[in-house]
Amino acid sequence: MELSIIDSLKAGGKKLTKARKAILAVLEKNALPITVAEVHAGLVKARTNVDLVTVYRNLAMLQELGLVNAVGFHEGQMRYEVVHGRAHHHHIQCRGCGKIIDLMLCPLKKLTKLIEEQTRFSVDGHALEFFGWCPQCR
Amino acid sequence: MELSIIDSLKAGGKKLTKARKAILAVLEKNALPITVAEVHAGLVKARTNVDLVTVYRNLAMLQELGLVNAVGFHEGQMRYEVVHGRAHHHHIQCRGCGKIIDLMLCPLKKLTKLIEEQTRFSVDGHALEFFGWCPQCR
DNA sequence: TGGTAAATGCAAGTGAGTTGCAAATGTGGT
DNA sequence: ACCACATTTGCAACTCACTTGCATTTACCA
Secondary structure, eight states, X not given: OOOOHHHHHHHTTOOOOHHHHHHHHHHHHOSSOEEHHHXXXXXXXXXXXXXXXXXXXXXHHHHHTXXXXXXXXXXXXXXXXXXXXXXXXXXXXXXXXXXXXXXXXXXXXXXXXXXXXXXXXXXXXXXXXXXXXXXXXX | OOOOHHHHHHHTXXXXXXXXXXXXXXXHHOSSOEEHHHHHHHHHHTXXXXXXXXXXXXXXXXXXTTSEEEEEOSSSSEEEEEOTTOOOOEEEEETTTOOEEEEOOOOOHHHHHHHHXXXXXXXXXXXXXXXXEOTTTO
């Protein structure tokens, strides 16, 4: 079974602070990965004053605990999404407008085993993003 | 057939400058994707004085022409490798020492078609990197 | 060889992300 | 409920990859 968010924090010796609750709430409200600035803007809109640096520190920490997922489209900044029981998945981003869509698939399980055999690395993660043009920008 | 590097530059209205030749030479010497700073260091070592900003501008241009390939491991900087007739491939990086290895495979051709059908995007690229621990760091 | 667009170097700027430190705040034990 | 204490937060300053503006230089073509 999966640990609850609170249990995961406790298991990592972390406190359940106001900032942390608010950050997770903003992420939960967004289905797609958002930037640190967008998380911060969400906090401001929810009248929760949390410094930007606190957002950075918490996202890094939540990522280490496996509670959030970092996604990068080589935009010069990272994006984050909650894990929270969602299935492992990937994304596609439009090169025109930047729109992101979830792709509920991953073809890499078998391949990972093959890579482990061939390289002698122990593989513990991968980044897979697609790029293209959405119907509106095409 | 594939255009030569010189032909590709000409086709794009680009000049074959000393800086450009030297940058491509440094990339050709390196089998794996290297950072902009590493390209620049390679130029200095080869006694070719090219400003760092020129390296940035040329790598961006060479990427647009499809002559070099940008690879990102979410390290806060990009890496570049020459395309030059090499087969499409991906990489794995060690989380311990940062070592990178070529993976001469790509499982995404069929999947790309499927994504195009499902999302109505026209897919024109993808980023796929693996992460893990190499035998020395494990 | 000379005219011209493209390319370069330098300096200054942008913006994401980090670090140090003093003040504030959860938490677990009593 | 309170206290002790480690964790967390905010602020300010900083780092570093990358970009931009502009005057000078260079490759190319007639």
